[in-house]
Amino acid sequence: MSSPISTVQQTPDQVLVDIADYVDDYLITSQTAFDTARHCLMDTLGCGLEALSYPACTKLLGPIIPGTQVPNGSKVPGTQFQLDPVLAAFNIGAMVRWLDFNDTWLAAEWGHPSDNLGGILAISDWISRTRQNTDLPPLTMYDVLVAMIKAHEIQGILALENSFNRVGLDHVVLVKVASTAVVTGLLGGTKQDIINAVSNAWLDGQSLRTYRHAPNTGSRKSWAAGDATSRAVRLSLMTMKGEMGYPSALTAKTWGFYDVSFNGKAFKFQRPYGSYVMENVLFKISFPAEFHAQTAVEASIQLHSQIGSRIDTIEKIAQIDKIIITTHESAIRIIDKQGPLTNPADRDHCIQYMSAIGLLKGSLTAQDYEDNTAADPRIDALRDKMYCIELDSYTHDYLNPEKRSIANALQILFKDGSESEKVAVEYPIGHRSRRDEGIPELVKKFKINLARRFPVKQQQAIFDICSNESRLSALPVHEFMDLFVI
Numbered sequence: 001m002s003s004p005i006s007t008v009q010q011t012p013d014q015v016l017v018d019i020a021d022y023v024d025d026y027l028i029t030s031q032t033a034f035d036t037a038r039h040c041l042m043d044t045l046g047c048g049l050e051a052l053s054y055p056a057c058t059k060l061l062g063p064i065i066p067g068t069q070v071p072n073g074s075k076v077p078g079t080q081f082q083l084d085p086v087l088a089a090f091n092i093g094a095m096v097r098w099l100d101f102n103d104t105w106l107a108a109e110w111g112h113p114s115d116n117l118g119g120i121l122a123i124s125d126w127i128s129r130t131r132q133n134t135d136l137p138p139l140t141m142y143d144v145l146v147a148m149i150k151a152h153e154i155q156g157i158l159a160l161e162n163s164f165n166r167v168g169l170d171h172v173v174l175v176k177v178a179s180t181a182v183v184t185g186l187l188g189g190t191k192q193d194i195i196n197a198v199s200n201a202w203l204d205g206q207s208l209r210t211y212r213h214a215p216n217t218g219s220r221k222s223w224a225a226g227d228a229t230s231r232a233v234r235l236s237l238m239t240m241k242g243e244m245g246y247p248s249a250l251t252a253k254t255w256g257f258y259d260v261s262f263n264g265k266a267f268k269f270q271r272p273y274g275s276y277v278m279e280n281v282l283f284k285i286s287f288p289a290e291f292h293a294q295t296a297v298e299a300s301i302q303l304h305s306q307i308g309s310r311i312d313t314i315e316k317i318a319q320i321d322k323i324i325i326t327t328h329e330s331a332i333r334i335i336d337k338q339g340p341l342t343n344p345a346d347r348d349h350c351i352q353y354m355s356a357i358g359l360l361k362g363s364l365t366a367q368d369y370e371d372n373t374a375a376d377p378r379i380d381a382l383r384d385k386m387y388c389i390e391l392d393s394y395t396h397d398y399l400n401p402e403k404r405s406i407a408n409a410l411q412i413l414f415k416d417g418s419e420s421e422k423v424a425v426e427y428p429i430g431h432r433s434r435r436d437e438g439i440p441e442l443v444k445k446f447k448i449n450l451a452r453r454f455p456v457k458q459q460q461a462i463f464d465i466c467s468n469e470s471r472l473s474a475l476p477v478h479e480f481m482d483l484f485v486i
Contacts, residue, residue: 010247020194033275046449048095077484093118093226101288109159111171115225116151119179156277161268179232196245283430287364292331295425296408300358344369
């Protein structure tokens with residue numbers, strides 16, 4: 001006989017309550033957070049526009065049934081697609097993540113908080129178009145920026161002390177949770193609605209990280225976040241129709257997330273929710289490299305300018321004894337790869353491959369992960385000489401909330417006893433400590449990406465709006481999205 005259903009009202013898990021309180025109550029006052037969010041919006045959309053040059057990405061985009069039209073649907077930047085918000089969130093999310101070139105957050109768990117933009121833009125566009133047709137005020141881009149800051153914060157604060165990769169789960173679970181929370185808020189959900197929706201996000205079966213690691217590294221890692229933010233929109237819409245939540249989704253004995261998926265441990269928190277994550281987020285500005293390798297690539301490019309002529313042929317590479325990459329523990333765990341690399345998804349998560357490209361070319365672009373570049377025998381010849389070693393101070397400073405460094409160093413030792421300079425880079429150009437240097441380069445990157453897709457007049461119109469905080473904040477979301485239609 002089955003057990004009777006309890007009629008006792010449960011108290012929601014505190015983690016769910018804290019997220020709901022933050023989304024519903026917290027007022028964002030940090031000008032730094034708003035400035036960074038605006039630049040994050042520009043950079044994230046630019047990354048998505050660049051991804052539209054890659055058929056592997058575009059084959060996944062558009063309506064499931066070709067030719068489907070959705071009245072008041074959400075538009076997909078850089079295309080003519082207008083889709084329901086669930087599918088639009090997948091499209092936008094897949095685009096912005098495809099080339100591994102959007103922002104990053106590194107802690108006990110890592111991830112890319114701008115992945116939440118897929119759900120945020122899709123639902124905001126749909127709400128705005130629907131309201132416009134019923135003479136209600138649309139959402140504005142101010143609402144989008146606030147939602148971005150809050151989604152960044154939820155994902156990033158959960159990541160500070162809680163490692164999902166160590167239990168085999170992919171970080172996109174945090175995209176789903178953060179997107180669900182802010183999308184429910186954008187839909188007008190109450191605190192209870194947010195608790196209900198987020199509880200369902202935790203109850204979902206979560207993605208395994210196997211598609212990020214040998215022997216299964218593959219292109220799913222480029223659309224997994226789009227899938228997560230899309231699922232968030234679906235859960236939020238279901239909740240707003242009255243679908244129930246599950247108060248102890250995390251803590252329920254035997255059946256809750258903690259016992260099933262987190263080795264029975266409760267989440268730890270380093271700090272309350274505010275605007276810390278957006279203020280300190282890391283931008284990928286100069287090259288599309290997995291972030292733990294950003295400073296390694298920067299160091300390799302510096303070495304190229306010094307000794308590139310000593311390593312530019314197979315014969316010269318044979319005179320290298322070893323190449324030492326001094327790094328931090330997370331990089332060794334994730335991107336220290338030996339042996340064959342079978343596809344672009346494999347290569348852009350290999351610190352040796354990325355460093356080899358930097359040494360040989362003095363640059364790194366998304367095209368360098370494709371098969372035609374990877375066929376260059378000099379790359380694997382250099383990889384075979386590379387050894388990663390952990391430096392304790394690099395690992396310590398990576399985890400130190402006051403530093404948040406991502407240090408790497410490269411040095412080449414030759415068989416004749418000579419050696420290159422040991423080039424160490426502690427903070428990448430996308431780090432908060434290098435904002436004055438990084439933001440002008442981010443703006444250049446955005447202009448380049450606009451030019452990939454739009455005529456000059458349209459490029460300028462988009463850039464002018466994005467460069468003016470007050471104009472951008474006041475603009476209805478659907479009018480902003482219309483700027484990106486080809």
